[in-house]
Amino acid sequence: MEIEKFRGYKAEGKEENEPQYEKVDEIWLGGFDKVRLIQGRRGPLAAATDIGIGRKKNEDALVLNTEKDGFAVIDGMGGMDYGERAAQILAEELQKGIERDTPIEEVQAAASKRMAERGVGEGGACYTAIKLIGNEAEIYRAGDVRLIIVDLATGKIRFETKDEGFGHKITNAVQGTNPGRTTKEKVEIRPQDRIYLASDGLWKNTAPEEVVKSTYEREADDALKTLYRMATEKMKKDKKASLDNITVFIYDIARSAP
Numbered sequence: 001m002e003i004e005k006f007r008g009y010k011a012e013g014k015e016e017n018e019p020q021y022e023k024v025d026e027i028w029l030g031g032f033d034k035v036r037l038i039q040g041r042r043g044p045l046a047a048a049t050d051i052g053i054g055r056k057k058n059e060d061a062l063v064l065n066t067e068k069d070g071f072a073v074i075d076g077m078g079g080m081d082y083g084e085r086a087a088q089i090l091a092e093e094l095q096k097g098i099e100r101d102t103p104i105e106e107v108q109a110a111a112s113k114r115m116a117e118r119g120v121g122e123g124g125a126c127y128t129a130i131k132l133i134g135n136e137a138e139i140y141r142a143g144d145v146r147l148i149i150v151d152l153a154t155g156k157i158r159f160e161t162k163d164e165g166f167g168h169k170i171t172n173a174v175q176g177t178n179p180g181r182t183t184k185e186k187v188e189i190r191p192q193d194r195i196y197l198a199s200d201g202l203w204k205n206t207a208p209e210e211v212v213k214s215t216y217e218r219e220a221d222d223a224l225k226t227l228y229r230m231a232t233e234k235m236k237k238d239k240k241a242s243l244d245n246i247t248v249f250i251y252d253i254a255r256s257a258p
Helices: 082-100 104-117 208-215 222-237
Strands: 025-028 044-050 059-064 071-077 124-133 138-144 146-151 156-160 183-190 195-197 245-252
Touching: 025 044, 025 082, 044 059, 044 222, 059 082, 059 245, 071 082, 071 138, 071 195, 071 245, 082 104, 082 124, 104 124, 124 195, 138 146, 146 208, 156 208, 195 208, 208 222, 222 245
Parallel strands: none
Antiparallel strands: 025 059, 044 245, 059 071, 071 124, 124 138, 138 183, 146 156, 146 195, 195 245
């Protein structure tokens, strides 16, 4: 895969080879049937969310902010309308927090308060957010939304988060009754890295090694569609598969910090 081939140029008053990027700051609603490459600050990225199979509502959410190089995947939980409501609230607070550089503990506290006001109670949401600053990635999370970083030159996983829970039991989340703990990590980011960030609709049906093997040589948008097909095909064929919403974000690091 030749991620260096990503090119773009800003217009007036800029250096000829300064990379162009699209300014996106929103809670992303694009489905896997509408996947497109977005030009990020450091390279191409793609993202999508889908109801999956066996669910009546999409309780996942995606936050994209290319200007701040900040992104998040949220997975609501709690049944009824609680999961969908909690995911939307947490996505909105993360969107504001990324834009304003708000401390993540304050983001979780604000989301918990709003969830309580909206009657979410014991429902809530898990999330993982990543913000690229210089040549480091700051990772914040609560729950079982997983992130892996792959060296595209070798196809090897060089970093991955760990689930905060086991089976169907989550031991850490942002809830209406509790803002949850904030797990923080930092990792070096370098050219030829690929970031995969996804909800458990992917990870419970596709092992990280299988994700990498099947997609690391594909462009980000094609990789995204491939992972969706893999997860949904397993849901259809395997009675033991986890029926869930599917959300995936992929970012190819083609350049060092701008």
